[in-house]
Amino acid sequence: MVRCSHVHLYKNGKCNSWQIGxxxxxxxxxxxxxxxxxxxxxxxxxxxxxxxxxxxxxxxxxxxxxxxxxxxxxxxxxxxxxxxxxxxxxxxxxxxxxxxxxxxxxxxxxxxxxxxxxxxxxxxxxxxxxxxxxxxxxxxxxxxxxxxxxxxxxxxxxxxxxxxxxxxxxxxxxxxxxxxxxxxxxxxxxxxxxxxxxxxxxxxxxxxxxxxxxxxxxxxxxxxxxxxxxxxxxxxxxxVRKEESPDVVHLTHLTTPESIYHLRLGFAYLASEPHKSKWYLWLMWPVTLWSTMVTRIYGRTFTIERNIFKNLKLQTWAIPKYSIQYYMQWQRESINSVIEDAILDAEEKGVKEEGLNRNGEFFVRKHPQLKVKLVDGSSLAVAVVLNSIPKGTTQVVLRGNLSKVAYSLALALCKGGIQVFTMREDEYKKLKEKLSDEAGNNLILSKHNVPKTWLVGDGLSEDDQQKASKGTIFVPFSQFPPKKTRKDCLYNNTPAMLAPKHLENVDSCENWLPRRVMSAWRIAGVLHAMEGWNVHEVGNMMFDIEKIWKASLDHGFRPVTSFAESKAN
Structure with a gap:
């Protein structure tokens, strides 16, 4: 549906409505x-x-x-x-x-x-x-x-x-x-x-x-x-209405042309359920084509969701671009321009903003005087994945495109004495360069006899999944979930947590996540605003993993796995 290129803002503001005295x-x-x-x-x-x-x-x-x-x-x-x-x-x-x-x-x-x-x-x-x-x-x-x-x-x-x-x-x-x-x-x-x-x-x-x-x-x-x-x-x-200024803005974008129907401004019943491909949406192709033309012409972000978290006003802004466009070199300048406009718009409104993607570092360097803070949420994503690994696990497989989150996971696990298996030599060499000699001893290159706990990201293929033994647990560390090809294995959600009850106006699902479950990247912006940390987390910058995990629990967020276990019991 919509993918995170997160941005979060905070400032007080009120919307005008007719009130009864x-x-x-x-x-x-x-x-x-x-x-x-x-x-x-x-x-x-x-x-x-x-x-x-x-x-x-x-x-x-x-x-x-x-x-x-x-x-x-x-x-x-x-x-x-x-x-x-x-x-x-x-x-x-x-x-x-x-x-x-x-x-x-x-x-x-x-x-x-x-x-x-x-x-x-x-x-x-x-x-x-x-x-x-x-x-x-x-x-x-x-x-x-x-x-x-x-x-x-x-x-x-x-x-x-x-x-x-x-x-x-x-x-x-x-x-x-x-x-x-x-x-x-x-x-x-x-x-x-x-x-x-x-x-x-x-x-x-x-x-x-x-x-x-x-x-x-x-x-x-x-x-x-x-x-x-x-x-x-x-x-x-x-x-004459005063424009509402949010406190935290989550910047995201569309994934496919059909994803527009899964937003709140599309079909409410689709937005209220986890995103799944529906065959009958193909019948809507004239409207879908029209929407793609509108997004091509309309070069600004638009608000798709408003929430309240304690004393914070939250908004979600969508970039009118699709996932495939992020992989096109000729679209990069256009996308960066839209993101930059969103950041400057947030700055003008007096909001603190947290944005997620590698380009965040580029914007910080270009605008060093920004009061808005950009946060990609990688630290909380790492914390959620680490706490999703079954207790007592001593070995894991790390497979997928090596991102900031992947490197941080490998470093944290190896330092913690857990052996990390990689199945490709190029990934092994890149990870080895980032680890100290002591931590590097826990990094193992092996294509056979791999553990039953896999940490997976973008780039996980069907062939890779076939190498897993029966009963393997796949724990995603990427924003997109892997394609489920094994019925005899377990697949976790992408890094996410259950939102507390005091998060108001949650009437739609975030992408493929269940109702009232928020992605770690989105939660990170809220936590930075609540705690007033006033720091960026973009590029190579990584916030304290233990500190942000504790803050998430203190503010009422709960691990999705423990929630499922408590429901089952």
Whole structure:
């Protein structure tokens, strides 16, 4: 999905949203009666939503089956589209306005409509949370244009689908509690303010209750004098939002074109599961191709995740590049430029940033005055791998491309008296050069009779795996997991730890890791910010392995293996 080229930032910042004060809540309680907020509210909300889905579906089915002229509709009828627009702007909006005002009468409000207003700070799903009686009334209103076009033989697939989509979109948009309609639209066409409402406009209805009754067209509030006087000022102030400054930023990038669907901005159900290749995503190739074109044109990082860890605000920024591009020499300058812009952007926001990859050292040398700290997380990755090795192990195999993590693992293990086997002579020579004479005695070149604990990285082939004996444990030290070719062996996760419960807003998986499991490279940035170490960890620089491992445990992170064992017991 997304690979770590990690960067982490820290600084205080707040996002603007419409908030309800104590006086608003008191007024709601005293003037409007019960809000139905009780122990059964979650069940009530879910039931209301299901009522609408089932009720509308059944009525559409019956109408299509038994109403004459509702079958075999043409794709397009201009007169039907015009009739639908006029009927909605006239009868539907007018009748809804007065129905809505009636629902705010004390008698109907306390018995029906207060359920909808139990959501003071609204969200899109609030739009369909109504008692069943209101669903009947609303469907009756929205059926006016649909039935009229059917009875006049002017209905079409476009008018039906377009009107239903319009109703759902506007309803959800009005309750989204986030102002996103730009001011220039109303400046270019002033009458539009009477034709289309905004999220801030409807938010006032949920806080003031006696204003802004209109469905989607504020025109009727203007006519009957129920428009809230603060509508325009709230709209303008809501558009002016202070940019949120995170404390820690994790810089990452896409792996494959299909990986865009596994982000939170893609498909939520895919993002909530560990990344696996899905055959049906090939059917999305037109959208996938379009997304690759967008990433090629859009040369800046974009935010894909926001989390809270104690007093730290965390963000994940994605570089619009794919894994294969990192291996292309001609792409290197472009990638470095995007990463550098991200670092300088973080610096400008007053954030401490930790970035992961070898190029981090290049940026530190180029910008020696950086207040942002770049951390590749190698020390914690080494610590996680070392603590994933089964207790009592005296021999391990080290196989894979020799990286900073691989060299550090070999050094730590050999110094600790554990024999490290290598299967290739070139790897043996490179490792030998990095070790002292005493530690080098524990480095062994052998292609046969190798141990059953393998530390593996990028470059592990299927042939290599076939040389392992039955029951071998493969412990990755790379960011990408090895391809599993042996059913009679065990494969650990890539270096990662289970996040503590106080890490908030975790609603997606990080790459192929299980839910609430974070990669060691990502955790390292959080730990550096929490501890205030204020040092870089890039290039040949390596942070204290024992110190960062202890810090991870102190802040509530847990080894994934021990978590699995505790679950099993």
């Amino acid at each position: 104590k006086e608003d809540k008191k007024r709601m309680a005293s003037n409007q009666g019960s809000s139905h907020l009780n122990g059964h509210s979650d069940i009530f909300l879910a039931t209301s939503r299901d009522d609408q889905i089932l009720f509308n579906g059944i009525l559409f089915y019956l109408g299509q089956k038994y109403i004459e002229g509702a079958q075999h509709l043409p794709w397009w009828r201009t007169d039907g589209v015009i009739l639908t627009v006029l009927l909605h702007a006239g009868p539907v909006e007018f009748l809804y306005y007065w129905l809505h005002r009636a629902l705010h009468h004390h008698f109907l409000y306390t018995r029906y409509h207060s359920h909808h207003h139990s959501s003071i700070v609204t969200e899109p799903i609030t739009s369909v949370i109504h008692p069943f009686g209101e669903h009947i009334a609303y469907f009756t209103l929205f059926a006016i244009p649909l039935l009229s076009t059917v009875l006049t033989r002017t209905a079409s697939i476009v008018s039906f689908a377009g009107y239903i989509t319009y109703i759902d979109f506007m309803n959800n948009m009005g309750h989204c509690n986030f102002e996103h309609i730009p001011k220039w639209i109303f400046s270019a066409f002033p009458p539009l303010k009477y034709i289309i409402y905004t999220p801030s406009y409807h938010s006032l209805h949920h806080t003031q209750f006696r204003t802004n009754y209109s469905l989607f067209m504020p025109f009727y509030d203007y006519v009957y004098g129920t428009m809230d006087k603060s509508s325009d000022s709230l709209y303008e102030s809501s558009l």
